[in-house]
Amino acid sequence: MNKNSSNTMALAPNTSNKRETVCIFGTGDFGRALGHKMIQSGYSVVYGSRSSQISNLIPKDAEVLGHAEAAQKAAVIIIAIQRQHYNFLTPLAEVLRGKVLVDISNNLKLNQYPDSNAEHLAQLLPGSKVVKGFNTVSAWALQSGTLDASRQVFVCGDDAEAKQMVMNIVRALGLTPLDKGSLLAAQEIENYPLQLFPMWKFPIFLSLGLTAFFFFYCVVLDIIYTYIYEKSNFSFFIAITIPNRVCPVMALILLALVYLPGIFAAIIQLYRGTKYRRFPDWLDKWMLCRKQLGLIALAFASLHVVFTLVTPMRAFVSWRTGEGIISQALNNKTEPLNHTNAWLSDSYLALGILGFFLFVLLGITSLPSVSNNVNWREFRFVQSKLGYLALILCTAHTLVYGGKWFLSPSAYKWYLPNIYILSLIVPCAVLVVKFVLIFPCIDKPLTQIRQGWERNPKYSK
Ligand code: NAP
Numbered sequence: 145m146n147k148n149s150s151n152t153m154a155l156a157p158n159t160s161n162k163r164e165t166v167c168i169f170g171t172g173d174f175g176r177a178l179g180h181k182m183i184q185s186g187y188s189v190v191y192g193s194r195s196s197q198i199s200n201l202i203p204k205d206a207e208v209l210g211h212a213e214a215a216q217k218a219a220v221i222i223i224a225i226q227r228q229h230y231n232f233l234t235p236l237a238e239v240l241r242g243k244v245l246v247d248i249s250n251n252l253k254l255n256q257y258p259d260s261n262a263e264h265l266a267q268l269l270p271g272s273k274v275v276k277g278f279n280t281v282s283a284w285a286l287q288s289g290t291l292d293a294s295r296q297v298f299v300c301g302d303d304a305e306a307k308q309m310v311m312n313i314v315r316a317l318g319l320t321p322l323d324k325g326s327l328l329a330a331q332e333i334e335n336y337p338l339q340l341f342p343m344w345k346f347p348i349f350l351s352l353g354l355t356a357f358f359f360f361y362c363v364v365l366d367i368i369y370t371y372i373y374e375k376s377n378f379s380f381f382i383a384i385t386i387p388n389r390v391c392p393v394m395a396l397i398l399l400a401l402v403y404l405p406g407i408f409a410a411i412i413q414l415y416r417g418t419k420y421r422r423f424p425d426w427l428d429k430w431m432l433c434r435k436q437l438g439l440i441a442l443a444f445a446s447l448h449v450v451f452t453l454v455t456p457m458r459a460f461v462s463w464r465t466g467e468g469i470i471s472q473a474l475n476n477k478t479e480p481l482n483h484t485n486a487w488l489s490d491s492y493l494a495l496g497i498l499g500f501f502l503f504v505l506l507g508i509t510s511l512p513s514v515s516n517n518v519n520w521r522e523f524r525f526v527q528s529k530l531g532y533l534a535l536i537l538c539t540a541h542t543l544v545y546g547g548k549w550f551l552s553p554s555a556y557k558w559y560l561p562n563i564y565i566l567s568l569i570v571p572c573a574v575l576v577v578k579f580v581l582i583f584p585c586i587d588k589p590l591t592q593i594r595q596g597w598e599r600n601p602k603y604s605k
Pocket residue numbers: 169170171172173174175192193194195223224225226227229232248249250251278279280281282283284
């Protein structure tokens with residue numbers, strides 16, 4: 145088939161369900177799964193294989209030929225073969241000249257080769273138009289049709305027309321192409337399926353470390369201390385009481401840690417008098433995982449809500465309430481309502497409810513489907529202004545809960561402060577510094593710096 149006529153066919157609008165012929169090199173797992181999906185979508189598929197014997201695993205409407213013969217039948221050739229075998233393509237350079245070669249390969253390790261597989265293919269066959277694509281979709285997902293992971297197919301290539309042809313095929317298969325630019329992006333696309341939640345590592349390890357610390361801290365103060373000095377066994381606190389102390393503490397600290405790097409960034413920019421110098425690596429990395437820190441904080445806050453809601457069902461709570469009523473009955477004396485306590489308890493609950501509501505709002509707006517529908521200013525408003533409001537409300541919730549009790553000596557067992565006092569250190573520090581930063585005498589130069597003004601310009605006029 146003439147290559148130009150094939151190219152034109154691929155770009156022309158479809159007038160029937162029958163689409164052009166696509167060639168797939170390799171009848172392995174991915175080649176077969178992709179061929180199957182393509183035939184379902186109306187393409188004719190011809191396989192280029194070392195063996196022309198048709199196995200019963202190959203889609204029955206597909207043709208199987210030798211590589212050179214198969215390549216002549218299509219303008220687009222999908223190379224469903226591992227990179228280490230690419231050398232066999234060199235003798236086919238003439239047949240493949242002008243054809244669109246789709247590199248779908250992945251590696252076993254991150255940055256396994258100095259160059260990407262797609263760039264290597266382009267170097268082996270300079271007369272062909274190499275496009276990277278399909279490597280983020282698994283053979284299983286294509287075959288089962290249950291596309292349970294992402295439907296996005298990252299595509300990159302140096303030839304715009306070739307890239308467009310591949311994106312048309314992606315769309316025809318019911319997937320979503322995402323243009324990542326030139327072939328220089330291939331290495332990043334090849335590394336993508338090898339990454340395991342890259343942005344989540346630091347937030348998860350930090351949360352695990354802090355949770356373990358606070359859990360142990362509570363075990364020491366609430367169980368071991370009470371056992372030694374009061375001879376009471378409260379080991380069952382491990383199930384609900386202690387988790388319900390650790391969760392709000394973690395939620396509050398992690399929420400504060402979402403805003404702390406912004407504070408550091410502002411201080412660094414003010415100190416340097418410019419925004420044109422890179423932040424230290426640790427700060428850059430911290431800034432990039434703020435969304436993940438916030439989502440983990442939301443998970444802890446949600447657990448705190450659930451643990452709190454089940455409190456009335458607990459045997460310990462029923463026993464303590466009953467004991468209070470019986471002691472009043474035995475003394476024939478009803479405790480009068482303490483209005484200060486009533487105010488404090490209602491206020492702390494109201495602050496918690498409002499704080500949690502804003503927390504959920506922050507979580508929802510960080511979802512891509514929602515954030516795609518708001519503009520940059522709206523997103524900043526929710527994440528920054530409402531985020532700080534959530535931090536204020538949650539900090540106030542903890543402060544009101546503790547009240548004067550935080551200052552009482554009984555709150556310091558073994559001279560150690562209660563964990564709620566510890567949980568307030570980072571949020572209070574963030575809020576105090578933020579308060580200082582919004583003073584006009586500081587906010588004005590900071591805003592100017594962020595708009596490009598420099599105290600000591602490098603290139604003065
Ligand atoms: P596979 O099942 O091992 O199939 C590879 C095919 O390559 C073989 O069936 C064979 O086809 C051909 N081949 C093997 N050795 C060759 C050689 N020396 N010379 C020429 N052709 C040779 O592998 P696969 O899972 O289909 O993966 C193929 C490519 O797709 C890999 O680069 C992989 O990274 C990529 N990929 C796979 C998946 C997946 O889920 N499996 C997902 C995304 C990307 P013939 O016998 O017909 O010649």
